[in-house]
Amino acid sequence: MSIGAAARRIRAYGGRFLLLAALTMIVMLLISGMPRVVNWRTDQGLRTLLASQPAEKRDLTYTTSDPVFSAGNGTSLMDAFEADLPRKQAEMPPDVRRLVDQRWFTAETDPGRVGGPDLAAKNLLVDLGLRNMPGIAEAGTLTEGRWPDPGARADQPVQVALAAEVARKLNLRVGSRLTLARTPPAEGGAAYPPEMAEAIPDPVPISVVGVFEPREPADGIWQGLPPILRVVEPQKDGQPFIALGVVDRAAMDRLSDLGWGLRFGWRYRLVADGIDARDVPGLIDSFQRMGQRAQGFTFVQGLDLPLREFMAAVAAARTVLAVIATGVLATLAGLVVLATGLTVRRRRTEFTLLRARGGAATSGARRSLTESLLVVLPAAAFGWLLGNLAPGAPGNTAATALVAAILATLALPVATLAAPTGVAGRRDLIKLRPSARRITVEAGLLLLAGLAVVLLRRRGLILGEIDPLLVAVPVLLAVAAAVLAVRLYPWPLRLLSRLAARARGSVAFLGTARAGRAMVTTPLVVVVLAIATAAFCAVVAAGIETSRDGAASRQVPADALIRGERIAPETGAELERLPGVRAAAPVLQEAGERLASDAIGRDARLGEVNVLLVDGPAMARVVRESEVGVTVPAVLLAPGGQPGPLPAVVSPAVAADLAAAGLDRSAFVAVQGQRYEFRVAEQADSFPMLRAESGRFVILPWQSLPRRDTAAVPTGFLVAGDDLDVGELRGVGNEGQRRFQKGGTVTGGDPPREVEVRTWAETRRQLGEGSANGVLVFGFVAGAAGGTVLGLLAIAFVVLAGARARGQVLSRLRTLGLSRRQWRGLLLVELGPLVGVAVLTGALVGALLPLLLTPVLGLSTFTSGAPVRVAFEPRLVAAIVALGAVALGFAVAVEALNNRRLRLGEVLRLGEES
Template identity: 45%
Template sequence: MSGVLWRVRVFAGQFGLLAALALVAALLITAAPRLANDLSDRALHEDVARLPYSGRDITLQQRPETLDADPTLSGAVDAIPAHRDRLPAPLPGLVSDGWFTAGLEGITFPPSGPRTFLGLRTQAGMAERVRLTSGRWPANSAGVTIVEVALSTPVAEQLGAQVGTVLEVTPNQQTGPEGGLVRFAVVGVFEPEDATALPWDTIRLTFVPFPGLPGIPDAPAAAQAVTDGAGLGVAAPRLGSPVLSWRYRIDENRIDGALLPSVTTALSEVKRTPPAPGMTASAGLDATLVQFDGQLRAVSALLAVVQAGLVATLLGLIALAATLAVERRREEFALLRARGGTIAAIGGRTLAESLVVLPLATAAGWLAGSYVPGRPAATGWLVVGAGSVATLAIPVLAALSQRRLSFTARRQDLVRHRPSVRRLTAELFFLLVAVLGAYLLRRRGLSPDGSVDPYLASVPVLLAVGAAIVALRVFPWPLGQLGKLAARARGAVAFLGLARAGRGAPVTIGPLAVLVVAIATGIFSGVVMSSIGEARDRATDLEIPADAQVSGYAFPSETTDRVAAVPGVTAVAPVTIDPASSYRTEDGATSTVQVALVDAAALARVIADSGVGVSPPPALVDARPGGGTVPALVSPEVAAEAGAGGVATIRGHLYDFTVAAVADAFPGVPAASGRFIVLPRQALPDPAVIAPDLFLIAGDASAEALRAASAPEAAEGVTVTTWADRRQALDETGANEVLSFTFTTGAVGATTLALLAVGFTVLAGARIRGQVLSRLRTLGLSGSQGRGLLVYELVPLVTIAVLAGGLVGVFLPRVIAPALGLSNFTSGAAVRTALDPLLVGAVLVLVVAALAAAVVVENVVNRRMRLGEVLRVGEEGS
């Protein structure tokens, strides 16, 4: 054992290098998935937390015929935990709170003010969440003739009702019986203790009444009064069937990426089979979780590809470092063989040395990675595999190097330019495996069942190594031509450097494959990042083909002129969208469709001034009034049904149209259903009769000014979204942090490992290069010419690696695109390969950095070998 430890101490530099690489490999395998899981879980929590209650909570509703069995609704309140526990797993454990609410709808004509839809609500625990400003809280009993209610201060002001006022409420004809009448006695006026508290989400009209739509006299106001359970039970027989609602809040901090499939399945199940008979369930969270799960699967595929490339590069570096270590001990192993030592004995000797250091280094990397925040991933077997490769690298290479006993130094500057049939067969088989893997990856995807197939995840690495093999077989001819040109030129440095490179030093399959994999991984990360960015730009152009979008509902006709007059606005295009309209074909068939009116001529001006990358079809832009029918753009599905044209309905108005263009989408008009008709507003005979719902605006006007101009009386009901806001939202929602982490890991890791590969290549050839330089120094070779000789040797290796790795990295996203699912990050926009000019510049910088690093490493090695003091370096052991 002491002899093993002594040899480990003697070769501490070699084992230290291998230990560092093994530690980094184990750390990368363990830490990267954990950190990605932590980022994805936090992004999931943020996405769920920003959802409104309707898209987050589970709501169970019943509409009983009578409340005879529970006239005070106390039993319904007590059922909150029971209904929660009947939810399918794992939903009960994810619920953080629950509330019960019951409600009725009526119409009241108050002493003053407009006609109002007045709802009556009761909610468990409401009395503890309010502050009475006057009067008292309702206290009803069975059989009362006047229902006591409480109003918030804004509702009391809107209804003109203070404490003591009696409101006569008639049933809503859509929800209640005819002829009924209920009197509400206002006994208290209150203000909420915390208006942002979760229990108020479904009854916001209780303290934020709706005043009606300005400029539309037929639009009634809306408000809600509150009472206790007994009061609602008294009013129910005359106002209609009450709606009983149990709402459960899903705690976002209890959901993680591993639970997404089970939670999505449970939410779908509860909507199909509610916990009790006669109950309906709504849960909008599953749509968000499905979308996030799609992004998570896509980013997991990307991370698997990047991680496979980095781990493969690290394993290649371990092999290069082990080869270097074995080469440095070549004389030792040859002497052992000469003294009768077997190959197994040499392998066992080096294995004992490796077992002292490398398993501990691997365990240290795994332990350090386990402290990284995030859920652990099932990568333990990869850590064991990487540790085994690092531990067995030197023993296996040492045994292989001694299969033939040799007492003389090998000529390391000679290679066989005609590879054996066995090697060519192996290379062809490797290429076949890589191509087959790419085909299967396109057909099956990387993770069809949520797991990652190791073979399919390694396909990008196989393709990169295959590209290195092809490059190794192709490059000798152009390199030979360059050597002939260098032979005719003045000076010997270029000729000698290219001649050594042409004889295989240092362009061999090992260093070349490692470099190609590293460069392909980095370029792949950069290309995917720029491609996603370009697709997001196109998606934003299609959603908001303007500098800003102002959306609301039924803006008055004069709003267009007011918005156009805002300082900074250069063009305005009004748009009206009716998502649930209909059209009639020429043969009389009627079908549901989304109909939109767009001033296409104004939209063309908005697009031109905004500089976005979309355009409306000329048939709509050039349309003018007259002619009876108007040209229309329709979706492919509608085009197949409508034929040449039909009659479209929007807001009760009928318009004859002819199909002038067919497209999957129209700029500025969302169409989730895929069935839509777009009519040119400027071609209608009476466009002013249909109020616009949104405006597309060009210019640099402020959001506040646009909001104030579009709705001066109710600006809070208007939303202003700029192109930049929407583009930024695509970068910040979903699993984008994991996506950025993946790109950063791929780019930084690949660059670092590529530089290390060049350094190892220099170290591997330092011995023979030292001999050459020592001889050339006697012939007058200067130090700068010696460094130039190294550069000429490495330029072919780096150039070939950049070309092969660059081609693989650029075309790899297109080859395996179906397996990546990148459209999950781009609002469905197709991701096309886009090469950022900055990426090309970064590759050139990497080439320069690699050559500079090689020169630095060479100078350090030469100083250690005392090249200036020794005439024939490296021959003392020959």
């Protein structure tokens, strides 16, 4: 075959070859570029996840398991153990070692009981530990005094520097004199080895010589545990404050010689920018090996869990993306088939003439192969190179790209071989009936699609792997639905055509008659596949968003949730007086309570439960004002003053235990020291404000509590309002805590910790910013947009498939006096059912696919563990109607442009097959 002759033919049919080249280029672009973009978004999500983690979670920490005591031979423990800092890093696996950004060495004593005049003045019980931190002089700024002197004499007190916050909290200053004694084991201190049980060191005199503040509080040197910049407050009455002071190396060796055990730590911070998603599995394995090899040391790392959660989310996202990509690529493959079919149909006379002049049966195919090599292969190479320009690591798609390029190149010659070369008759004058072979194939396709769905649901899948059955099910269902629609939709149209024949006017009759005889199976299948892909993306995305809303509402069932210790009850009224606040409701939560069988408190031996008290009517009002998707159970709305046990909502596990013990009608639970009788009135798998994994809880109605000498005190408040100021809410909550503490019979000496304020909007935002969420959003947007665009392109093929026959009919009818307005009406009536059926069938398949596939896709990783429920979405119906209207308008526009190009007035003069 002559290359020049092939080039001239390509030029003569340039539009069709350009379309085929563009489709091939897009296919190769997606195959090479999409994995890169997905990997890029995945790496971005991983780095965002690591950057959002507290800095301490990126630390790898080795600590000595037990105190180390001096051997008494004059060897410095500090020198010996500090030398392990670079050695331990050198022993790390290479993938971990290259991520180390900073490292710190610490040596410290166990906290010992300190006493002194300044502590006694405030009646403070304090345990003080001493820590040496190389580099602290560069990281801190002295506000008073000086740093400990390493040249101090051994007979002088140990010199200590304290953080400014620690000194203020403990009433200490430069010049304060303290005495440090070893805390006896019975009081919670670490026990000594048996051989040194009687060698408890003598008290050590201490002198505070300096007070410092950090230059940069976020510097990693300050983030070791226990913290050195603040005091650890006691959790219960009678427990001491715990603090740390800074000493020099010589003081640590001196303390070691005096019999004090030292604990050593080596901390390494990993940089978040030096990692990508491909390194994560190996990194997790390296962490496990490091923990196994840490003989004699305690190894702690905080990245294992978030990295595992990230990999689970990425695996689920990649599984969903595989379904979307398969739908898009299958649609493109169908468009390539349609493009080659149009090209071959347009050149049918050429191939027939070639055979009539003595050409072999493969002559047309060889000619098409030459043309395809000149057009498709360069387009495929250009698409592959263009896709490789996308950011991100390349995927293993070379083999897939090669197969796709070969198939695209062979599509045109294969279509030429399959095309009939005889003279076609008037297809619009005969009644086409499907052959028995075709009916058998279509019935087998329907059975295969149903069987594939059953098998997939029964065996499940492994997330993250490209499962052939998973990616085949959506395509099979779409094709089966399209075939079913092709067989069913002509029947009502033929009935309408008979009814229209009895009415006046020819537009409705001719339009329905032609629509009922249309046979466009392949274009319709492609349209259904494209629209199904877009609808699947839209439905699953809407389901995930709805489930995230529900998850946020279960965590924060109001516009804001304030949690603290005990907050004065009148705080609710103060909250309602804040700007924007419409309602507030008290809540009380206590964990680890035991169920009792009687009012005396006899343990029912049924395990611990979480107890939550809610004011039912007030909570219902807050929920209503906040417009969150939460329903307060009716049993919690009952008015107070009812006799008998309180109606309670309990978890199924607690209900089963109570029923087995015969206590479901009367059981007791303690709340803030008061015991209340309750009965099981309703069961619930979960309840707002409780953890998702909390399987044992009892919910009581606050408004129904019997009067007691000591009333229940809220531990939090639900708040409804607009434009809430978190700072104001926190301030009112903190003031409520302080007021309750100071207003009681026994007042504490130190203010409680600040309340926690969580807003629904912030909780919802955090749920939507998961590590792999960017990958999923990209897949949904690309799938929905690509499916819609390809669907419209497929509709153009549907129109072009019958454009020649419609052009001839319209040409005759225009000759007989059909007006331009009637002509447009005829186009709408003829194309409307076809386009409508294609769009509606694709939308139905796309809406049903999530119902079939969601249980096996693992989408709960994107909703904080909440199951994704796909429900009816009114916006989807509106989108389908809008898409149908756009598709119909697009079809009519394509038909009009095609008729203008064909010049309908010349069609009859040129002949049937012009």
